[in-house]
Amino acid sequence: xxxxxxxxxxLAVVLFIIxxxxxxxxxxxxxxxxxxxxxxxxxxxxxxxxxxxNQSLDGxxxxxxxxxxxxxxxxxxxAIFILMYRKKGTINVESFNLMKx
Amino acid sequence: MELIMLLLCxxxxxxxxxxxxxxxxxxHSALWMxxxxxxxxxxxxxxxxxxxxxxQIIVYAGAIMMFIIYAIMMLNIxxxxxxxxPVRKSKVVGVVALLVLFLELLVVAVNKGVLxxxxxxxxxxxxKYGQIAxxxxxxxxxxxxxxxxxxxxxxxxxxxxxxxxxxxx
Amino acid sequence: xxxxxxxxxxxxxxxVLINGLLGRRIEEINKDIVHWVACxxxxxxxxxxxxxxFQMLGLPPDxxxxxxxxxxWISGGVLHTYVAYQIDPLxxxxxxxxxxxxxxxxxxxxxxxYHEEGRYYRFFTYLNLxxxxxxxxxxxxxxxxxxxxxxxxxxxxxxxxxxxxxEEANAIAGKKAFITNRVGDFGFIxxxxxxxxxxxxxxxxxxxxxxVFPHVHLLSPSMATAICLLLFVGCxxxxxxxxxxxxxxxxxxxxxxxxxxxxxxxxxxxGVYMIARSNILYSLSPFAMxxxxxxxxxxxxxxxxxxxxxxxxxxxxxxxxVSQLGYxxxxxxxxxxxxxxxxxxxxxxxxxxxxxGSGSVIHAMHHGLHKxxxxxxAQDMRNMGGLKDKTPITYVTFLIxxxxxxxxxxxxxxxxxxxxLWQTYAHGHFVLWLIGAVxxxxxxxxxxxxxxxxxxxxxxxxxxxxxxxxxSPKSMTVPLMxxxxxxxxxxxxxxxxxxxxxxxxxxxxxxxxxLGPEKLxxxxxxxxxxxxxxxxxxxxxxxxxxxxxxxxxxxHAAAMAExxxxxxxxxxxxxxxxxxxxxxLIGIFIAxxxxxxxxxxxxxxxxxxxFLYRLLLNxxxxxxxxxxxxxxxIHGFSQLLWKGVDVAIVDGTVNGVARVVGWFSGVIRYLxxxxxxxxxxxxxLGTVVLIIYYxxxxxx
Numbered sequence: 001x002x003x004x005x006x007x008x009x010x011l012a013v014v015l016f017i018i019x020x021x022x023x024x025x026x027x028x029x030x031x032x033x034x035x036x037x038x039x040x041x042x043x044x045x046x047x048x049x050x051x052x053x054n055q056s057l058d059g060x061x062x063x064x065x066x067x068x069x070x071x072x073x074x075x076x077x078x079a080i081f082i083l084m085y086r087k088k089g090t091i092n093v094e095s096f097n098l099m100k101x
Numbered sequence: 102m103e104l105i106m107l108l109l110c111x112x113x114x115x116x117x118x119x120x121x122x123x124x125x126x127x128x129h130s131a132l133w134m135x136x137x138x139x140x141x142x143x144x145x146x147x148x149x150x151x152x153x154x155x156x157q158i159i160v161y162a163g164a165i166m167m168f169i170i171y172a173i174m175m176l177n178i179x180x181x182x183x184x185x186x187p188v189r190k191s192k193v194v195g196v197v198a199l200l201v202l203f204l205e206l207l208v209v210a211v212n213k214g215v216l217x218x219x220x221x222x223x224x225x226x227x228x229k230y231g232q233i234a235x236x237x238x239x240x241x242x243x244x245x246x247x248x249x250x251x252x253x254x255x256x257x258x259x260x261x262x263x264x265x266x267x268x269x270x
Numbered sequence: 271x272x273x274x275x276x277x278x279x280x281x282x283x284x285x286v287l288i289n290g291l292l293g294r295r296i297e298e299i300n301k302d303i304v305h306w307v308a309c310x311x312x313x314x315x316x317x318x319x320x321x322x323x324f325q326m327l328g329l330p331p332d333x334x335x336x337x338x339x340x341x342x343w344i345s346g347g348v349l350h351t352y353v354a355y356q357i358d359p360l361x362x363x364x365x366x367x368x369x370x371x372x373x374x375x376x377x378x379x380x381x382x383x384y385h386e387e388g389r390y391y392r393f394f395t396y397l398n399l400x401x402x403x404x405x406x407x408x409x410x411x412x413x414x415x416x417x418x419x420x421x422x423x424x425x426x427x428x429x430x431x432x433x434x435x436x437e438e439a440n441a442i443a444g445k446k447a448f449i450t451n452r453v454g455d456f457g458f459i460x461x462x463x464x465x466x467x468x469x470x471x472x473x474x475x476x477x478x479x480x481x482v483f484p485h486v487h488l489l490s491p492s493m494a495t496a497i498c499l500l501l502f503v504g505c506x507x508x509x510x511x512x513x514x515x516x517x518x519x520x521x522x523x524x525x526x527x528x529x530x531x532x533x534x535x536x537x538x539x540x541g542v543y544m545i546a547r548s549n550i551l552y553s554l555s556p557f558a559m560x561x562x563x564x565x566x567x568x569x570x571x572x573x574x575x576x577x578x579x580x581x582x583x584x585x586x587x588x589x590x591x592v593s594q595l596g597y598x599x600x601x602x603x604x605x606x607x608x609x610x611x612x613x614x615x616x617x618x619x620x621x622x623x624x625x626x627g628s629g630s631v632i633h634a635m636h637h638g639l640h641k642x643x644x645x646x647x648a649q650d651m652r653n654m655g656g657l658k659d660k661t662p663i664t665y666v667t668f669l670i671x672x673x674x675x676x677x678x679x680x681x682x683x684x685x686x687x688x689x690x691l692w693q694t695y696a697h698g699h700f701v702l703w704l705i706g707a708v709x710x711x712x713x714x715x716x717x718x719x720x721x722x723x724x725x726x727x728x729x730x731x732x733x734x735x736x737x738x739x740x741x742s743p744k745s746m747t748v749p750l751m752x753x754x755x756x757x758x759x760x761x762x763x764x765x766x767x768x769x770x771x772x773x774x775x776x777x778x779x780x781x782x783x784x785l786g787p788e789k790l791x792x793x794x795x796x797x798x799x800x801x802x803x804x805x806x807x808x809x810x811x812x813x814x815x816x817x818x819x820x821x822x823x824x825x826h827a828a829a830m831a832e833x834x835x836x837x838x839x840x841x842x843x844x845x846x847x848x849x850x851x852x853x854x855l856i857g858i859f860i861a862x863x864x865x866x867x868x869x870x871x872x873x874x875x876x877x878x879x880x881f882l883y884r885l886l887l888n889x890x891x892x893x894x895x896x897x898x899x900x901x902x903x904i905h906g907f908s909q910l911l912w913k914g915v916d917v918a919i920v921d922g923t924v925n926g927v928a929r930v931v932g933w934f935s936g937v938i939r940y941l942x943x944x945x946x947x948x949x950x951x952x953x954x955l956g957t958v959v960l961i962i963y964y965x966x967x968x969x970x
Binding site: 020023024025032093094096097098099100 | 942943944945946947950951954
């Protein structure tokens with residue numbers, strides 16, 4: 001039982017959409033990356049809300065592993081950004097469209 | 102009291118997140134991001150997830166954001182490039198679709214009935230043993246395999262990052 | 271010793287492997303090694319065959335059957351086929367003369383082909399491969415292995431006809447032979463499948479001779495007829511009978527030793543062998559036997575009539591071969607299986623000799639013409655003449671063979687051909703006998719015409735080539751002499767009773783084929799009755815029919831035997847012998863008149879009967895008829911299938927599908943922009959749609 005559960009959920013939705021809009025519109029790869037972290041945070045919030053509402057630990061563990069994955073993602077992602085920068089001198093995602101027809 | 106804290110921290114979280122996506126300077130984005138993580142951590146605390154709240158600050162705000170800021174400084178990015186390029190149509194479509202998605206999800210979030218399930222992890226249990234003790238009990242028994250896999254994933258991530266970023270001789 | 275039979279086909283295949291894989295190198299090092307390998311391989315097979323043959327002679331006649339199973343070939347379901355060989359009088363007799371004559375022709379080829387640069391080894395590889403296939407065909411103890419050999423000899427025939435493939439006519443002749451044989455093989459395969467399934471319906475899932483023949487009486491008469499006729503279709507192609515004989519005259523495009531070995535002595539007799547081997551099956555179907563006899567007789571006279579006017583020395587011999595094969599089928603068809611096989615044997619000797627002799631003549635002509643740089647046809651008899659003094663050995667041996675084929679008493683052909691004619695008459699086929707006798711007269715005429723035009727009179731070779739004509743080398747003349755000896759005395763193996771002999775060949779082959787259809791029919795009838803009784807024990811009533819049928823067959827056989835016996839008298843046999851000798855002498859006399867004494871006569875005759883002459887010269891226009899009736903329609907229909915069905919419908923469908931897919935892909939490929947954020951938009955759109963779907967589902 002959580003007080004103001006709907007409020008938490010709405011908050012998570014708002015944060016998620018903000019993150020998604022940023023991820024879709026921004027051109028700087030690092031900002032896109034941060035926006036994805038915002039989306040992950042929104043989802044984490046939702047997990048914790050439900051975890052508490054259900055009197056279960058599953059949601060909390062989910063968040064724990066999301067964090068682990070996010071850390072690994074950050075490491076690899078930033079390495080890729082450095083590589084991109086080395087190749088093209090920019091990390092503008094619109095400059096990278098090699099994987100097309 | 103809880104409602105005030107919730108509205109206050111939620112509002113700040115939204116504002117800081119918006120600042121992340123609207124800031125022109127990348128380093129400003131990153132700093133707004135750190136602030137956003139702190140408000141998120143407060144929200145976790147309100148939900149009685151102390152351990153996660155602390156992890157949020159240590160791992161996200163501490164480690165990952167340091168990473169990002171470090172990368173920004175390394176690449177020396179100030180302004181977003183291609184600022185004057187025309188906006189791609191797909192982005193317009195995407196934003197419209199996201200607004201539709203926002204309304205949809207909001208309808209769900211507001212109309213969702215309050216959950217009142219009775220699981221094994223009650224507040225009394227948490228208060229009696231402390232959340233960290235209960236968590237670690239589960240982490241090293243039921244979730245041991247996932248825990249080990251996560252450690253392998255992190256190792257692979259580190260190795261991958263090193264291999265990728267290594268300067269070719 | 272009998273279990274060493276597998277060595278017989280092994281030797282030639284070793285020769286094939288050595289010459290086929292390493293031949294080019296060997297030939298560069300030393301040409302002699304090539305022919306040594308090939309000849310020794312066949313020679314060893316011949317020696318081993320002789321050993322086995324004489325060992326078999328030591329056994330009592332009723333034990334002269336040995337089956338040697340070498341290894342499993344095809345095993346699946348109810349079908350078990352082995353590579354297994356059968357030693358019995360028939361297979362050993364065939365094997366003897368195939369390896370023997372084959373060996374002589376290998377030796378002969380050394381001299382004939384020695385000037386072939388760069389493909390000498392290939393010639394001997396093909397010859398060895400042919401020997402291997404032919405031995406498999408003969409020694410096989412089941413139809414499937416026989417068929418393997420059957421196809422193998424067809425392949426070698428094709429390869430050797432087109433040996434000088436750089437000239438288009440030879441390549442076309444090869445293709446013609448191959449395709450014609452495919453038509454026949456198609457019938458043969460159908461026959462085998464029908465035999466297999468029909469016997470299988472009676473529980474005998476086997477193509478092994480020793481299992482098929484004891485059970486063929488289970489077949490219904492109409493089925494037996496159908497099987498026999500289908501198998502005979504295969505024979506008409508392989509053994510050059512009407513209507514599929516057309517490839518054999520063209521097959522003379524190959525080197526002459528090949529004509530002698532494959533297209534005269536051995537391969538073309540495999541159809542005769544197959545029917546003789548299946549004699550029990552054929553005896554069940556009087557109708558099929560009649561068809562075989564009729565086609566044989568018609569082929570004999572038809573081919574002989576074409577042979578009358580041909581000018582190419584090898585073409586005459588080719589039509590002569592077709593004609594003689596007709597005799598063999600006539601013999602088989604009237605039930606004189608042993609007589610047919612006897613003619614196969616003697617024919618192998620004298621026809622191989624004739625071809626090798628003609629090869630020797632051509633060899634001499636070729637060298638002579640080459641010396642004076644003339645481009646005249648070395649095979650055209652109009653360019654020959656007077657070779658008697660230039661090539662004496664060839665002349666004498668050739669004359670012996672000619673006397674043999676013409677049926678002059680004392681030579682081999684007389685005994686075998688006369689036996690066939692006598693048996694035809696004795697079985698009551700007067701018309702067929704008459705056709706055979708007339709064809710014999712024609713044979714005598716065209717063969718002596720050939721001899722007179724080639725060896726007598728003055729030499730007509732152009733540009734003084736006559737002075738350069740000389741006898742062929744030893745490796746060619748020695749086989750000629752050996753074959754001449756065999757052609758002269760080979761007939762004494764089967765001197766008929768009427769002439770004081772005891773017809774050894776017939777007795778020798780008796781364990782395999784008995785004495786004509788009477789005995790076989792009796793045997794089959796008895797077996798059928800016996801089988802019916804067995805059935806009756808198991809299931810009463812239903813078998814009554816079969817038993818009755820069995821008795822009916824036996825009764826019919828007895829009646830036939832009496833019928834034959836009534837006509838059988840020594841006087842009739844002497845009379846017939848006299849008639850056929852007289853006919854042969856008349857033929858020789860006419861040839862003598864036309865080509866020695868009054869040499870303007872042929873031209874006059876051709877002028878006074880222009881239509882008949884042109885008809886014969888153009889081989890009754892059979893090739894043109896086939897062109898019109900078979901090839902043109904098939905060609906037209908194929909064109910229709912090609913342009914109308916294959917290009918328009920099949921290709922159109924395939925290309926159409928490809929074009930639609932290509933167009934559609936061209937449209938939707940713009941979705942694949944390469945921008946990561948566009949892909950993210952797609953994900954969002956998908957999510958929106960998904961959630962709308964769940965809304966609708968929740969509301970309804």
